[in-house]
Amino acid sequence: MTSSRPRSSARPQLSERATAHVRGLIMSGELRPGTLVRPETIGEDLGISTTPAREALQALRVEGFLELVPRHGFVVAPLTGEDIRDLFRVQALIGGELAARAAANATEQDVAELEALHHELIAAAARNDHDRLEEKNHAFHREINLMADSRKTVWVLGLVTRYVPRQFYSSIPGWPQATMDDHAELLKGIQAHDPDATRSAMEQHIVHSGELLAAHFDARVAAAEMADAGGSFST
Missing domain, CATH: 1.20.120.530 (GntR ligand-binding domain-like)
Structure with a gap:
């Protein structure tokens, strides 16, 4: 029987990696304010599943880098x-x-x-x-x-x-x-x-x-x- 611990310990690392990646894209100006950011796209870019990518976007929303727009999804928050x-x-x-x-x-x-x-x-x-x-x-x-x-x-x-x-x-x-x-x-x-x-x-x-x-x-x-x-x- 395989223990579930490795999976649970790996997920935060994947989401943190995705968080750092998207944060960097925003701070560098590659993702401009108002840009829609999809977890599926981030997952594909990093070779990870959608779940940790979505967790990363939620974390960035808490940090103020993203906003959640009803019926649209995550968009880059205003930044100057x-x-x-x-x-x-x-x-x-x-x-x-x-x-x-x-x-x-x-x-x-x-x-x-x-x-x-x-x-x-x-x-x-x-x-x-x-x-x-x-x-x-x-x-x-x-x-x-x-x-x-x-x-x-x-x-x-x-x-x-x-x-x-x-x-x-x-x-x-x-x-x-x-x-x-x-x-x-x-x-x-x-x-x-x-x-x-x-x-x-x-x-x-x-x-x-x-x-x-x-x-x-x-x-x-x-x-x-x-x-x-x-x-x-x-x-």
């Missing part, structure tokens, strides 16, 4: 570049506090680990290895959060960053170079054990990232609207 900027501004305040604590707590081993991650990130950018670049970016920030040694603050940060996609960054014009430059400033602050400088560097880094994503989002939406307008005049 300014909304994205606001999310990153809040993240910057929390991330800055964690970075300041990390600078105060940093050991030689901690600094060496961050330096290694930074060099690996630079190497990935040079190879145009976007997946590796995003992986090392995430690891760099995770290391700083661990160094801060403040579980509750990290937990609060997690509530905010769940609305921000981990993917798509490397495809945004200017993001790889901005990440390398901003991380270098963060490293300087941590190497000097300067909480104030590190806080400022982290806040500027996160706000900068948000601006790049928001500008990318606005540009994609504007281009799509122009294409729609052009199509409406075609014969």
